[in-house]
Amino acid sequence: MGVVVKSQEARHSKAFQAMTQVIERKLAWELLEACPDAVELSDxxxxxxxxxxAAAQRYGKTAGELLGVDIWSLYPARQAAHRKTVVNKATNSGLPVQFTDRYEGQWEEVLICPVRATNGNIEGIATYIRDITRQIRAEERLKLVSLQMLTSQEDERRRIARDLHDDIGQSMTAIILDLKAIHSGMLSGRKDAGSQIKETIRIVEDMMxxxxQVFYELRPPSFDTLSLTKVFEALCSSLALSTGLRVVFSSQEELPPIPNVQATALYRLVQEGINNVVKHAKATSVWVNLECxxxxxxxxxxxxxQGFDPAQRPSYSIGLQGLRxxxxxxxxxxxxxxxxxxxxxLYGSLPLARPDGS
Known part of the structure; x- marks a missing residue:
């Protein structure tokens, strides 16, 4: 009796194992069908x-229409030749080969893997294809933004160098000439040295x-020691003095704490905005408003x-694009x-939370 029971248990165990294998295979095929990436198996x-x-949709056909089809016939000749070379490399080495390719205007990450039979011989090729178009375009966009930022930085450096040369360099030359005149007058006993000293003091004050102003443009003051409202009031006053514009700043009475990275972005918007007004707008007044x-x-x-037509992209929009x-x-x-x-x-909006959500 015990032998019969054991035999029954063995049969049940084998049946369970067979059923498990069937379920696992069925689940594997279902997973492959549900996979958003293209999966192909060819001899x-x-x-x-x-x-x-997903792979069938990539070719614009159904899976039934593609079974038994020569896969190389689905590609342009040059692309088919390239993929054949990659497949040969995978079969000769026995190792997977990964590369990036384009198909029908889309960027793809392709992984070609040799498939071995139970005897260890390579009998087929499995191909996994993932659409990475969004990733590639994001990377290209990032490169473009980086280039725009570098261009803006170089433009800013040239502008600061020009300002230092034109304004501060001329002021230093005037100071030297005045001091020489004062020294010469003192040696000759002239009585008007006092007025010349006053003029020199005025030049020094203007230069300071x-x-x-240059320091403000290079690096905003610490937002940790001054309230954002005070920083913007000082910035607008400074820009008004240096540009001759009427700059009116308004803000709600109490602002919540704003992280430095957001505060700096707001600060740069005002700088770039007023800089563009001076260069291109032919305006007399600017209004800046800050609120939460x-x-x-x-x-x-x-x-x-004077404004402009937004459809006609102005040359100075590179700086605004970097800000955006x-x-x-x-x-x-x-x-x-x-x-x-x-x-x-210009209208800018930022969440008070940091980009990481904190």
Whole structure:
């Protein structure tokens, strides 16, 4: 009796194992069908033995239509030749080969793997294809933004160098000439040295204001020691003095704490915005407003200048594009509104939370 029971248990165990294998194979095929990546299995001559739904859609056909089809016939001649070379490399080495390719205008990451039979011989090729178009375009966009930022930095360096040469260099030359005149007058006993000293002091004061302006442009003051409102008041006053524009700044009475990275982006918007107003807008007044609404900090900069047609991309938009990318990287937005004869308005918005969600 015990032998019979044991035999029954053995049969049940084998049946269970067989059923498990069937379920596992069924599950594996279902997973392949549900996979968003293209999966293909072909023999060594290139005839398709299996193709999942994603791969069939990639060729614009159904899986049934593609079974038994020569896979190389689905590619342009040059691309088919390249893939044959890669397959030969995989079969000769017995190792997977990965590469990036383009198909029908899409970027793809392709992995070609040799498939071995139970005896160890390579009898087929499995191909996994993932669409990486969005990733490639994001990388290209990042490269473009990096190039734009480098261009903006170089433009800013040239502008600062020009300002240092034109303004501060001329002021230093004037100071030297005045001091020489004062020294010469003292040696000859002239009585007007006092007025010349006053003029020299005025030149030094103007030069110090200009140097302070350059420092403000290079690096904003610490937002840890001054409130954001005070920093922006000082910035707008400084820009008004240096540009001759009427700059009106307004802000709500109390602002919540704003992280430095967001505060710096807002600061740069005002700098770049007023710099563009001076160069291109032919305006007399600028209004800057800072406020926080619904856990977002918003800033607007509006001028009464000549405006422009947004459809006609202005040459100075590279700087604004760099600013827009900075706002986007901080999960915010930057919009430009303008029309010929109606001035220009910049509007930036940033979440108060850091980009990592903290």
């Amino acid at each position: 060594l001559d290139g005839f398709i033995l299996y193709i999942n739904k 204001r200009r140097i302070r 609404v619904d856990s977002e900090v918003n800033i607007s900069l509006e001028d009464d200048g 990318e900075r706002f986007v990287m901080l999960n915010g937005s930057l919009d430009v509104e303008s029309a010929p004869g109606k001035g220009t308005r």
